[in-house]
Amino acid sequence: MFVRFRAARPSDRLGELRHFYVDALGCDLLSEWQDHEGYDGLVVGDPAGRWQAEFVHDRKRPAPRVPGPEHLLVFYVADRAALNARAHTMDAAGCHRVAPANGYWARQGVTYLDPDGYAVVIAVPPGG
Numbered sequence: 637m638f639v640r641f642r643a644a645r646p647s648d649r650l651g652e653l654r655h656f657y658v659d660a661l662g663c664d665l666l667s668e669w670q671d672h673e674g675y676d677g678l679v680v681g682d683p684a685g686r687w688q689a690e691f692v693h694d695r696k697r698p699a700p701r702v703p704g705p706e707h708l709l710v711f712y713v714a715d716r717a718a719l720n721a722r723a724h725t726m727d728a729a730g731c732h733r734v735a736p737a738n739g740y741w742a743r744q745g746v747t748y749l750d751p752d753g754y755a756v757v758i759a760v761p762p763g764g
Contacts, residue, residue: 642681643709644690645754646699650678652751653691660729661711661756662722663689671695699752705737708747708755715760719745722758 647653650668657663663680666688670676674695681688689709693699713719723746727733736747736755745759 640685640688642679642688642690644692645752647691647693647752648699649751650676650691650693654678655729656731656748656750656756657689660726660731661758662725702753705755708736708741708757710741710757710759712759712761713745719758719760726758 654665654668657678657680658665664683665678666681666683667679668677676693676695678691679688713722723733726746726748731748734747734749734755736742736757741747741757741759744762745757747755747757750756
């Protein structure tokens with residue numbers, strides 16, 4: 637089976653994404669680079685390598701717009717106390733809280749838009 641997962645997507649806002657995902661959300665910064673064969677990048681995730689999110693800026697083309705409201709990332713926390721603490725940190729960092737397109741996520745957690753406009757959900761696991 638798989639031992640690691642990395643999702644990658646284009647962005648023109650790497651500095652803002654670094655603030656959102658590292659400073660506000662609390663993800664670990666795993667890697668950053670500039671002008672590697674025409675690309676700049678940022679990787680956040682689990683230091684053990686089980687999951688990673690990569691954001692790549694192509695210096696020759698602008699990043700496409702967000703396809704739709706169901707293109708999102710979900711970060712599960714241990715419980716409601718952890719959810720409330722992380723939401724407080726996100727709010728204090730000036731992150732933009734929104735109502736999710738799917739009401740399930742409103743019951744399970746809180747949703748923010750990242751600097752590119754993608755929905756990011758912080759949620760408790762089902763039954764949590």
